Amino acid sequence: MTTAIAHPRMQTTLGSDFDYESLRIPQSDDARKLFEAVCKATKHFLAPVLAQENDLSHRFQELAKTWRRESQYTSSVHEMSMHPAYQRIIGMGPVAIPFLLKELQRRPDHWFWALNAITGVDPVPESDRGNLPKMASAWVNWGISNKKL
Amino acid sequence: MKEAIARIESLFPQLVGRSFKITSPQDNGYNCFAWAAGDSSRWWEPVQSYFWPRSRRSLLLPAFQEALATLGFEPCESRDFEDGHDKIAIFTSPKGPTHAARALPNGRWTSKLGQAEDIEHELSDLEGGDYGQVACVMKRKTAQSP
Numbered sequence: 001m002t003t004a005i006a007h008p009r010m011q012t013t014l015g016s017d018f019d020y021e022s023l024r025i026p027q028s029d030d031a032r033k034l035f036e037a038v039c040k041a042t043k044h045f046l047a048p049v050l051a052q053e054n055d056l057s058h059r060f061q062e063l064a065k066t067w068r069r070e071s072q073y074t075s076s077v078h079e080m081s082m083h084p085a086y087q088r089i090i091g092m093g094p095v096a097i098p099f100l101l102k103e104l105q106r107r108p109d110h111w112f113w114a115l116n117a118i119t120g121v122d123p124v125p126e127s128d129r130g131n132l133p134k135m136a137s138a139w140v141n142w143g144i145s146n147k148k149l
Numbered sequence: 150m151k152e153a154i155a156r157i158e159s160l161f162p163q164l165v166g167r168s169f170k171i172t173s174p175q176d177n178g179y180n181c182f183a184w185a186a187g188d189s190s191r192w193w194e195p196v197q198s199y200f201w202p203r204s205r206r207s208l209l210l211p212a213f214q215e216a217l218a219t220l221g222f223e224p225c226e227s228r229d230f231e232d233g234h235d236k237i238a239i240f241t242s243p244k245g246p247t248h249a250a251r252a253l254p255n256g257r258w259t260s261k262l263g264q265a266e267d268i269e270h271e272l273s274d275l276e277g278g279d280y281g282q283v284a285c286v287m288k289r290k291t292a293q294s295p
Contacts, residue, residue, distance in 0.1 A: 071263070071264075072175075072177075072263055072264045072265050073160050073161075073262050073263035073264070073265055073279075074263045074264070075180040075181040075182065075247065075248055075249075075261070075262075075263045076180075076194060076208075076247070077192065077194050077196055077199060078194065078196050078208060079244070108177075108178075109177060110177070110192075110264075112198050113196075113197075113198075116197065116198065122197060122198055124198045129191075129198055129199055129200045129201075130183070130191030130192045130193060130194075130199045130200025130201075131178075131190065131191050131200075132177065132178045132192065133178070135198060
């Protein structure tokens, strides 16, 4: 990783040849300030990305939990798929695909409509229609083949 | 079990105080239409990716009746159990077909409640709620399978 740090009295670039061992025990005020600046820059760089991923995952899990709880007595996939939480998952678009596929790996459930709506494909063979474990397997295999998992 | 009964009664208040019993654990792998036709291995629904007998795929009642007809069922008038016959009751609401139940030899009926449990109950005890009313009953001679 290469990071350029702007410092009131010093500019430095941290690359692979930098002696990181020297950061462990800052020997001077300048070294200490440089170390703090590096930590702060690293945090600002990493935190938004991690926060965004965590936010999407959290959003998906909350919607999935709501959908499962409120549709468990519905005998109609059509009706289940019209549930607002399910529709919001579809609305997440392609970013929801890995979450949906991981859910299918964890426990086969009626996420097929959502996956079909988002991807436009249906990898379930006719002979496996209605068989949840086999439908889930077809989608997981599709996900692996298409590098979604 | 008590928790399951309470949960079912909260969603089907017309079952409160009625004599129904839970006859299976929760299972999201089959629905009421599959269970009524005697199939607990698949989810039956006339939509993409799901199993439906070789007949018209539509969410309207005639399509459900046609699907059962391919399995040897024909309309009948009586809700009473008839020896030597399988009977299925189809419920509808303004949204269309919502539920199916199968007659049992003891005069009661068995239903799969969505993705949840199977129950044994009186047919009329599931009417009047989200499932609507029984719109038709169909029967066939027993010993025919899907």
